[in-house]
Amino acid sequence: MNVVIGIDIGGTKTKIGLVDEKGKCHIKTFFRTREFPDLDDYLDKIKSVSDELVENLDKKVTILGCGIGAPNASSKKGTIENASNLVWKGSVPILEKLKERMNIPMRIMNDASAAALGEMLFGGGKKMTDFIVITLGTGFGAGIVANGQLIDGYDGFAGELGHVDMTIGDGRLTGLGVRGGLEAYVSATGLKRTIMYMLSKYLVVSKFRGISYNDLHGEDITKAAEEGDIIAQRAFDYTAKMMAQALANFTAFTQPEAFILMGGLTNSGKWIMEPLESYFNEYLLEVYKGKVKLLESSMDGKTAAICGAAALIWENEKS
């Protein structure tokens, strides 16, 4: 069986798996990224974990290549550039250094772009030529497919939509110091910040008056909304409204047939999706109304990032 090594580099975990041409992940594992502050140690670890996966799989496999998804990755340069939630600073020549250890075809890409490629090859984007994948995790990421191709940008940094200014001069700062940046509102962190904002704005009773910012978790907010907590419900409504505004604006750019949403925030289900759908259709320009779908990713959340990374290699094998 032919497989591709898919690697998802995140600030917390590095996930590695072996993915076949249908996008099935046959075996996977992870380790904690921060335990390897030295880049060489980190890459040695990737090499050894990959070898273990191949050994542990009960079938004989041929490795066709290795695809990597990572924050702030430049597909054209093969580097990770100043990623705010990774320990290695500056421009990290990760592809070059990993090639010294594994002599196979290799590609790296921004994690959200890799997710879009995964949807294109294996998921809901299979039959679409124009769609945008939105990853809603700690931050806000976007991978854009137009004319049936992933949009890279001049040197590989297209789709940094989490830093689009939503407010002109008077908004929250993102982790990158962008005032009013979208991801300061629409992300797991954004939702937490909005809980704080709602506690400042209203005096209604809420369970969140007894929970500190640091102790706040996304799933608690969903649970509170279910239980009728007004602050939680208003926070979701506010988040959905901001997101709808952003997606309506993005539509005017490449006119996607659909937005495919994935990541933590989508687990809040109807609390985010229902108001999102309603505001989105309200904000959409007349010429686009009724033509743009909001879909939740159909890919398995536990392996979607690994399969997206593997898609970088499968894309070339298939074409």
Next chain:
Amino acid sequence: MNVVIGIDIGGTKTKIGLVDEKGKCHIKTFFRTREFPDLDDYLDKIKSVSDELVENLDKKVTILGCGIGAPNASSKKGTIENASNLVWKGSVPILEKLKERMNIPMRIMNDASAAALGEMLFGGGKKMTDFIVITLGTGFGAGIVANGQLIDGYDGFAGELGHVDMTIGDGRLTGLGVRGGLEAYVSATGLKRTIMYMLSKYLVVSKFRGISYNDLHGEDITKAAEEGDIIAQRAFDYTAKMMAQALANFTAFTQPEAFILMGGLTNSGKWIMEPLESYFNEYLLEVYKGKVKLLESSMDGKTAAICGAAALIWENEKS
């Protein structure tokens, strides 16, 4: 000599010319669009004017096809849809009806997208795979080239960036009723509106206190700025700031190598370009700084739209 008929349909004028493969317009003419409120009369006029151009040219030519740029045109459907500044309402099947009169290869496209194709084939975009053309006329248009291809969108309406909301809930209405829409600020009309706003905000002496909105023209504003009129200068600064904010946001989408600017507002030269450059570099996300050029179109303003329309056919001939 082989030529293509290039047609630029505007609210005021319809311009027609014959364009060779190098993008040279050998002969051109225009007529007033509004004099033909009946679509059949209008298309008969296009046919007769095209025939006249061929007769009047001193060389023998072969017509390879006809390319059309028009507001709100859908390239995929061959229609013009609800264009606010054209007399024909609803969905106008212009390509189908024109084919009944001229049996040659024919394509239609949004005027700003046609301009982008013109820059790609004949202008400053020749060596670039990722750029965005911004047309600054009565309105604000955009044509997006990424991965070396024009981005069409799901059914041909990509690049409607004049209607991106810049203000979240508290802005000017565009002609399409979009509150806070970019073109309500950044366009010839937007600049006039900003003069009114500056007259409301400040009490300084200005020649514009004696001129009505209807009597106000772009070139007068440039002239006044030259003469030291504070209201004119502040209006340019405000316009440039809004535009810089928008272009910085757009950069995060497809990461273009350059924005190529064309149309009336660029004639205001340094009054718009200098503050634009300065604000743009201030607003740009760190990862893009120093990598995105702001260029003025090098194409002849009088024929750029005709050549852009002709590029729709030349693109296929050349590939």
